[in-house]
Amino acid sequence: MTKKIPASELILNPDGSIYHLHLKPEFLASSVITVGDPGRVAMVSQYFDEIKFQVANREFVTHTGIFKGKMISVISSGMGTDNIEILMNELDALVNVDLKRRQVKPMHTSLKVVRVGTSGSIRKEIPTGVILASEYGIGLDSLMQFYNLESNPKELSIAKAVKEKLGLGLSPYCCRASPHLLEKMIKGEVIKGNTVTCPGFFGPQGRGIRLQPAIPDIIERLTEWDLDGVSLSNFEMETAGYYAMGSLLGHEMMSLNAIVANRVSQTFAEDPKAIVDKAILHALENI
Numbered sequence: 001m002t003k004k005i006p007a008s009e010l011i012l013n014p015d016g017s018i019y020h021l022h023l024k025p026e027f028l029a030s031s032v033i034t035v036g037d038p039g040r041v042a043m044v045s046q047y048f049d050e051i052k053f054q055v056a057n058r059e060f061v062t063h064t065g066i067f068k069g070k071m072i073s074v075i076s077s078g079m080g081t082d083n084i085e086i087l088m089n090e091l092d093a094l095v096n097v098d099l100k101r102r103q104v105k106p107m108h109t110s111l112k113v114v115r116v117g118t119s120g121s122i123r124k125e126i127p128t129g130v131i132l133a134s135e136y137g138i139g140l141d142s143l144m145q146f147y148n149l150e151s152n153p154k155e156l157s158i159a160k161a162v163k164e165k166l167g168l169g170l171s172p173y174c175c176r177a178s179p180h181l182l183e184k185m186i187k188g189e190v191i192k193g194n195t196v197t198c199p200g201f202f203g204p205q206g207r208g209i210r211l212q213p214a215i216p217d218i219i220e221r222l223t224e225w226d227l228d229g230v231s232l233s234n235f236e237m238e239t240a241g242y243y244a245m246g247s248l249l250g251h252e253m254m255s256l257n258a259i260v261a262n263r264v265s266q267t268f269a270e271d272p273k274a275i276v277d278k279a280i281l282h283a284l285e286n287i
């Protein structure tokens, strides 16, 4: 018998739903599409044949419904890996913890989670309009200082190379997508890349408006090398957190990036919504 998880650790609302997501297990599908923007949830669920359940709390908006006979949940996370830590722990608890007994279930259930988010390319040859599936996510945030992520030698050497190239005091982490989901998503026009997850949109991605970034040449430093064929392709703010949390908790993870900015040619897409829509349909058809 596993030990009872106290009320302060596994927090449930008075209706029995989980603390931040406001979801109960029966309203979550095993295939989940996640988006950053709460307004993007309806852009996904507009393609459902039927919406069975909807709930919203803070930045976490969920619609669960049927797409071509398959039950899918779409959930927004807001921005940044700190939100992903909450989202992944609570999604995992919904399937792997008996919430009434407050005990971990003896049988593990694995979710399929596909992020559909916007992103900026750091390569001239990857223009706006492209849909990029992240093979590796490299996190420049501190989240994995607080978990015991086990990385393989290749992931460790990518993370070490990034740390050295940027001269960072903190240690980046690197984690791979689910090979199975990656294979399912790489088709049609979708290309494979390696994504740098930044703890911010401006300074950490080398953008300066009034404040100038401490590493103004971050893009050049990250793109002037590759490691065993792994070259870095784009910036966003969640992928590495998803991959690492998925690896720790035993879920299949994939991140699809709608490239809306090209940081080398200094361009931004004229119709970013159309690119996101293309990525949404690709995720729905292939999850």
Ligand SMILES: O=P(O)(O)O[C@H]1O[C@H](CO)[C@@H](O)[C@H]1O
Binding pocket: 035, 036, 037, 078, 079, 080, 116, 117, 118, 119, 201, 236, 237, 238
């Ligand atoms: O479009 P979403 O999913 O929010 O993803 C990207 O866009 C946000 C920044 O504008 C960050 O969350 C980044 O990861």
Ligand SMILES: O=c1cc[nH]c(=O)[nH]1
Binding pocket: 118, 119, 120, 121, 201, 205, 235, 236, 237, 260, 261
């Ligand atoms: O450049 C970009 C575009 C979208 N999201 C990011 O995090 N960066």
